Amino acid sequence: MMNKYRVTFLPDQKEVEVAEGATLFDAAEKAGVYLNTLCGGVGVCGKCRVQVTKGNAKADKQSIALLSGEEIQSGYVLACQTRVQDNLEVFIPAESRLEEEQILTGSHLEEQKRWRETCPLTYSEPQWLSVHKRPYDPASVFEPLVSKVYLELPEPNRDDNIPDTARIVRGLKKKLKYSSYEMPLDCLQHLSAKLREYTWKITATVARHNDMGRILQIEAGNTSDGNYGVAVDVGTTTVVIQLVNLKTGQVAGVEGSHNLQARYGEDVLSRIAFVCGKGSLDILQQAVLENINNLIQSLAQEKGIDIEDITFMVAAGNTTMSHLLLGLMPCSIREDPYVPTVDLYPQVSAKEVGININSSGILQVMPSVASYVGGDTVAGILACGLADRMETACLIDIGTNGEIVVGNSERMLSCSASAGPAFEGGDTKCGMRATRGAIQKVKISDGRVIYETIGKAKPRGICGSGLIDLLYELARNRVIDIDAKFRPSVKGKRLVEAAGQLQYMLAFPEETETGQALVISQSDIDNLIRSKAAMFAAVKSLVDYVGLTFAELERIYVAGGFGSYLSIEKAIGIGLLPDVPRERIEFVGNSSLMGARMALLSLHMFEKAISISQHITNVELSYYAPFADEYMAALYLPHIDHERLFPSVKY
């Protein structure tokens, strides 16, 4: 018989019994404690380090390479590589736990509320949306796909004894523009009794479906004020929802959490590998459904909104996220020639998918362009209005998978670049997402480091915008060279050698929340450079492909999960963004969520999204020969062709 051991996780004091040989990672999950991972549990990212404080457990050979001698001495191991052979007590350092732990493990609303108050995900809405008047401002074409219509119907009599459905349709035709209506079977059932019980004063929930009105539900009395929708940005790393009043168009609230799928792989490729390998589609689908349902529940509760009053959801995500949300196998997305199952996702029943809103509610996923240019990009185009204007513009969505669109109302091309998670807090030892405690601004002056954290908290790590600043400041201060290598000549208090490589001390142990120094090593910088090179090379390749120059781009929209801050100047300074007049560049934040909300509030906007998705020409960069050279040329700060491409950048 197999032995069983008890594992206690600190500081939560969560205890669990597992069979001999289970990994600490699995034991933690069983205990409801979720650990960080980038690699999906194969022992190469080092994000799941934990400290064994009682009992015997040893770091394996592979893990040793990722842990310092001191750490090994203190009992640190990689949870994913360590098998339980003894009763253990294990301490989980703050940086190793998934930050939204409280929202994940506790279904207690108290806990959730506490977490939200102390550790909010930053959500920023670009200022221009509310400030500037845009031709396609959602308010100008406000017409949600799902509406609630109050009807006071005349009672049937001998001269007017048309069927109940015909009576409702006759009433609706006076208020809505649909020429025909359909009523699904479940709404028809008991309709007759309901109408009479409600004395013919009813509210009909009507959705557009194939240009018809589809009557989803009949409620007693006038409930037309209680009609809400949810816009969701299903990001690979973050899931953000907005709860929107479909009668007024006003946003009732916004809430985000980290995508629970991250446990099974950091990027889309590793998640596809999980689903199509030893894992299962259902696990990943359920993970993101848990995200969405938790967010809806807590936000609705906070705002005092009945979940039954949420009738419509629009979700924007990359093609893989969209497939996983709907329970569609993503395997062929990953295989040359990169074919998704579907681009125009059908209007589906939210209940059928597993979304907990009104049981007749509808889920619409934003249409995608190709395997690596998804509904989030289409939503972003919608949000920027790129397809509505004659001016040629470019949308750059910086993320683990970066997407670029170039074009105007006449023609649009897109491409994607696998940039890696460096700018989303992955791939660097101290990298973290743009949440509380993340360094988001950095300035280096005379050897002094000035930084600013999100929430003004003690630093816990550094997020994308902080890394851009840091890279720029290191280059400007000549701590790193044009080839992005530390200059050994400036070694000193900040630039030190450790584990065989140079690393820069961004914050000393006494400054940080964890009591450990925040450092950026040469290999961290290498990862960042590769990310920025991939992004820039993709932008450059696409612009070249179209036959344009950067100077001809009249506007550049930059989207990404950078929180509320991104220094355009410094992003150009490191060669991430092209060197164009600064006023042409606009940081639009989470344009995917914004586009989803626009589609939620306006069926015309959703139609436009379909049209956009079908008219973009996608360029597969892996088939485009010059991309490799562009990438190589961009592995410098700011670029190997500094003078021609980045004339305004001076360190």
Add this chain to the structure above:
Amino acid sequence: MMNKYRVTFLPDQKEVEVAEGATLFDAAEKAGVYLNTLCGGVGVCGKCRVQVTKGNAKADKQSIALLSGEEIQSGYVLACQTRVQDNLEVFIPAESRLEEEQILTGSHLEEQKRWRETCPLTYSEPQWLSVHKRPYDPASVFEPLVSKVYLELPEPNRDDNIPDTARIVRGLKKKLKYSSYEMPLDCLQHLSAKLREYTWKITATVARHNDMGRILQIEAGNTSDGNYGVAVDVGTTTVVIQLVNLKTGQVAGVEGSHNLQARYGEDVLSRIAFVCGKGSLDILQQAVLENINNLIQSLAQEKGIDIEDITFMVAAGNTTMSHLLLGLMPCSIREDPYVPTVDLYPQVSAKEVGININSSGILQVMPSVASYVGGDTVAGILACGLADRMETACLIDIGTNGEIVVGNSERMLSCSASAGPAFEGGDTKCGMRATRGAIQKVKISDGRVIYETIGKAKPRGICGSGLIDLLYELARNRVIDIDAKFRPSVKGKRLVEAAGQLQYMLAFPEETETGQALVISQSDIDNLIRSKAAMFAAVKSLVDYVGLTFAELERIYVAGGFGSYLSIEKAIGIGLLPDVPRERIEFVGNSSLMGARMALLSLHMFEKAISISQHITNVELSYYAPFADEYMAALYLPHIDHERLFPSVKY
């Protein structure tokens, strides 16, 4: 504690244990023995008489009125009125059991087959459909709503890597005319793996839905030959299905059974009363689903057709039958002002309703006109082509609920008359449905009675067409008078007095299968006369209402469950049908089933049915004052105004 008793039913030797106080009717049902009932178990029809051969059980006071002294002496009781207070042995006479017992109780196909061979329901298809060329012959617009299309798709490559769904749609657009397609979620799931496993050689099942192509399923290879549909006539008394090849349009087979709902009431009013009173909707819905599913299963098995290859079903029934089939409460149909829930039934998933065909299969119920003019009438109009021609015609569907339509391609009016079940075998002691052993033709000559039974079997009863003949022959031979009363002066061997009334011996005990005489009593004749009067008065009222005369009707279509035989001459002779030149009258049999098949084979026909249902003006005879007088005038043979209205009828 309540006592339990054992009841054994003979001749089946079926034993069951029931609680004290259960009725024998319920005990029989529990034992899987189904008894006849017209009244729904309230003790007034006398159809469920059984003989208690062991144990104590007494007929109650009410029952005694319906049983002869001799019967009471022999232990006869009404099963629905007799409560079990002892262990019993009960014999069920042939006439008291529902004839399709074998198909109901045995799921064994052997038994079913035996029953079908020995006791087929007669189904007749009017000759003209296959003989004459009609402008709307289904063959000329053959286009079933559901089709199967074989596609050999090119494998994706780098130059052609559109999504899987787009590839399928591209293939379909070359073969079908829909400009847009949708694929429901369950078909999308696993689509990617299927396509690759099937090496892109697939058969798509496509249904039209709101003018789009809806892709229901994807199968491996070319399965386009395996596409079948089912047309169903859901009659109040009889359910008949036709299995039709949707690729060729050919009828593969036909099968019928008695509506199992009959246990809960003979006509629609008593069934509505059951559902809306102490009974339940679910019981009646499940009953008719059992009918349909059994018929499909046995017919498909007989014809060697896979049930998975049945993708589409069209059902025609009166408004109540249609509501019950879909699980819609029928209560308001019965209450003034007679409002049904719905007239245009939505296209629904057969599986959702409980029909066992392909799990993606579709059920479409024919649209209805009003509470008492249903989809069966609309189907009948379709079958007759009444709405397609300029000539003014009349459709008379004789049944428990009779429907009449008068009109042409310009204008149509309808009405209904509650005629009672006399012509369907109810309301008369020896009446039965048009099945094996039923007398369907009668001639009386010099006191001799010559009859013909269905299947040339020994007579078991008399069906509608036999009753029409009999009534006519009794009148012609002056056994009954113009007021439809037996003439006491002709009393003799055939016309005898029993239980205080005169009755006519149609068949002596030695001639019959049951060994009991087949007789028609004065009260039977009264019931028949009331039925025929209601039908004729309805026809007359509607023709008057429109401002026409019978002479202006260029054609009269007569539909009804009369088996293969109906004497037009004798039907006119008793004043059931108007006295017009005989060649204008066409007996079209089960026009409801025929119309359902037309809609099954042609979506244009279904559209026409919708158009018909929406353009008929229904006249509620209960609000039409002259109807009562017309009814009174028609309670004579052939009519009180014999000379003016039936000049050609001479006895």
